[in-house]
Amino acid sequence: AQSVSQHNHHVILSEAASLELGCNYSYGGTVNLFWYVQYPGQHLQLLLKYFSGDPLVKGIKGFEAEFIKSKFSFNLRKPSVQWSDTAEYFCAVNAEYGNKLVFGAGTILRVKS
Amino acid sequence: NAGVTQTPKFRILKIGQSMTLQCTQDMNHNYMYWYRQDPGMGLKLIYYSVGAGITDKGEVPNGYNVSRSTTEDFPLRLELAAPSQTSVYFCASSYSRGPGQGGYEQYFGPGTRLTVT
Numbered sequence: 291a292q293s294v295s296q297h298n299h300h301v302i303l304s305e306a307a308s309l310e311l312g313c314n315y316s317y318g319g320t321v322n323l324f325w326y327v328q329y330p331g332q333h334l335q336l337l338l339k340y341f342s343g344d345p346l347v348k349g350i351k352g353f354e355a356e357f358i359k360s361k362f363s364f365n366l367r368k369p370s371v372q373w374s375d376t377a378e379y380f381c382a383v384n385a386e387y388g389n390k391l392v393f394g395a396g397t398i399l400r401v402k403s
Numbered sequence: 404n405a406g407v408t409q410t411p412k413f414r415i416l417k418i419g420q421s422m423t424l425q426c427t428q429d430m431n432h433n434y435m436y437w438y439r440q441d442p443g444m445g446l447k448l449i450y451y452s453v454g455a456g457i458t459d460k461g462e463v464p465n466g467y468n469v470s471r472s473t474t475e476d477f478p479l480r481l482e483l484a485a486p487s488q489t490s491v492y493f494c495a496s497s498y499s500r501g502p503g504q505g506g507y508e509q510y511f512g513p514g515t516r517l518t519v520t
Contacts, residue, residue: 393445
């Protein structure tokens with residue numbers, strides 16, 4: 291069965307600091323990869339996605355992620371975080387019939403102003 | 404488009420009661436899903452549907468039932484509520500061209516916060 295690991299459950303950063311959230315998955319075949327964000331009290335929204343092509347994917351709000359197939363990783367990055375980036379971030383993998391997503395446990399990011 | 408809508412937003416149930424969580428999407432998506440979200444656990448798939456009349460179990464189906472009589476609606480039924488079903492429930496939908504053609508992102512509803520006491 292597929293699984294997704296997110297390395298840190300809680301991250302605290304100051305504004306303007308750089309962010310990197312780790313995500314590793316276990317599946318040897320073709321995968322589609324996603325990062326979702328959940329702002330406090332809101333539902334999940336798509337940040338970015340990788341289907342094929344350029345492994346460096348750019349998403350909304352200045353986020354980007356790099357797919358490294360040899361490392362089974364899809365880490366999320368942002369050069370300079372803002373207080374409004376405070377949220378929970380989920381990595382997800384889709385590799386099966388039914389377009390089912392397997393989610394990581396999530397990383398709660400708190401940005402101090 | 405309203406996207407994915409869910410009702411109710413909040414509900415408190417007593418142990419043993421039943422209820423139906425409603426989910427509707429107006430994007431003509433063929434795939435729909437129910438997840439539960441528990442702190443520190445991410446989202447777990449309860450049931451999913453690849454089209455009207457077709458449903459299948461996800462990772463944590465016990466204690467739940469679903470039906471999909473129309474493209475738009477995908478209700479989730481709790482028959483005998485238990486404290487372990489206290490959670491936040493999210494419905495989602497996506498479009499896929501068929502088996503092996505996955506990859507389209509899922510759109511999520513606002514969630515239903517359910518407490519069973």
